[in-house]
Amino acid sequence: MATATTNAPRREAFGSRNVFILSAIGSAVGLGNIWRFPYVAYEGGGGAFLIPYLCALLTAGIPLLFMDYAIGHRFRGSAPLAFRRMHRVAEPLGWWQVLICVVIATYYAVIIAWAAMYTWFSAQLVWGEGEEQSFFFTEFLQMGDVGKGGVSTQFVPQVGIPLIGVWLVVILIMALGVKRGIGRANLILMPLLTVMFAVLVVQSLFLPGAMDGLNAFFTPNWEALADPAVWASAYGHIFFSLSVAFGIMVTYASYLKRRTDLTGSGLVVAFANSGFEILAGIGVFAALGFMAQAQATDVSGVAASGIGLAFVAFPTIVSQATGGSIIGVLFFGALVFAGITSLISVLEVVVAALQDKLGWGRVRTTLVVAIPVALISIALFSTTTALAVLDTTDAFVNAFGIMAVALVAVIVVAWFLHRLPVLREHLNRRSSLRVGWFWMLLVGALAPVVLGYLFVSELRAKISTPYEGYPVWFLWIFGWGMVIALVVLAVLLALLPWSRRSHAKEDPDYDEFLVEEAYQPDAETGAVSTVPGYMTPDRTSNGGRA
Known part of the structure; x- marks a missing residue:
């Protein structure tokens, strides 16, 4: 093997497996867990929705999460570098994920800023009773047309x-690095988030009408299971909830130590994320049950999702409930913490990619990435038309960015590069739960079918009518135009040469990893791997070493 000659800094690492698990959970547990899952479950059949939800988790969410872990840990790089090391033609997939994260970061930050302000507003009930909707849209956002x-x-x-x-806090965390910044932030924020939300749930359960809300949430509508849209909704939610195909888990897994239980860690992350979602459903619908009773209506009359739930329905609950200010502070404080842990994971995809590409230090790369993204975020989302831009960008980037790159990535990795045997063997060498042909079948066959169905469904919906009635020119700039631009820019970034100082050259971390792989016998048989390209530490085989 050639001697490593790169001047690039050695790759950072999480302090321990537990810190990685907390960070991965912090990425997965975001705003959608709190304000989207309860309504999706309610609309999808209540208690009956748990059946397609569990099927989606076991057959798509966890298998794809394992694939991301295996790619990041095996190829020891950010999304672009990991895909490049898999094969050079796959590098644009990594940059596609990076660019999606850039877009998401710009608007995700402003929702955290809204939640931070509403945490303060809750203590004083600034919006006034009965004026929650007009306060949010008219006085707070000053929304224009x-x-x-x-x-x-x-x-x-x-x-x-x-x-x-928000941006100053996030930039500070990112500049401190993986261990001192991201790891420590999650060690503090995730326990706080868990405690705050647990207290919120307990307090909500004692509100008058809470049981009506829980009955609405958990009472099963078995007829809903015959609706394909419900199953599609379950798979779509699991897919986004676990942060797969964002490049996040690929990047985080690359910071793991060599001997780490990958599948065991993945199971902890997946089930912790689902547990938090169910907890959120209990807390949210207990509060909605109180709201319905106070307004003398059914829960269906007050159930909402997304921004409507967080910034209209919950302030109404805060205004009407005894001790409502405490509920508001806990709820919006939880949104802030959940948002920050997710935002730093999104930004880390971008920072890690440029750090690998250019060979720069941590602080320099963080500032070069975060300051322009922050300026764009402030320029676009501190204005009177911020909500329309956010709504459109989120709808199109999620449907035709994340879902599309996931579909293409699965097809490329499984069908064209035939890397699933390599990834399976890597998982099995290090994990408590071994995966086999069934995992390969789920990733290589079921996942493309489900993702393809979801993608086509979204495409038909967006083409049939202008999204939310926005002007066509507006949709082309912040919707279709954004989606097309991401793909074009991803290809262009992949064509740019890697710096001589980059981790794509003779990276000591990756070289040592390959040597260890080459001489590590199988835990059960004692034999070395026979998967082509798996243990080859040279510069020409192993799918595209730079």
């Missing part, structure tokens, strides 16, 4: 100032 005035440049101070604060 893109159909009349186009994209606004009017600055909204109560949004822009906390947004600047």
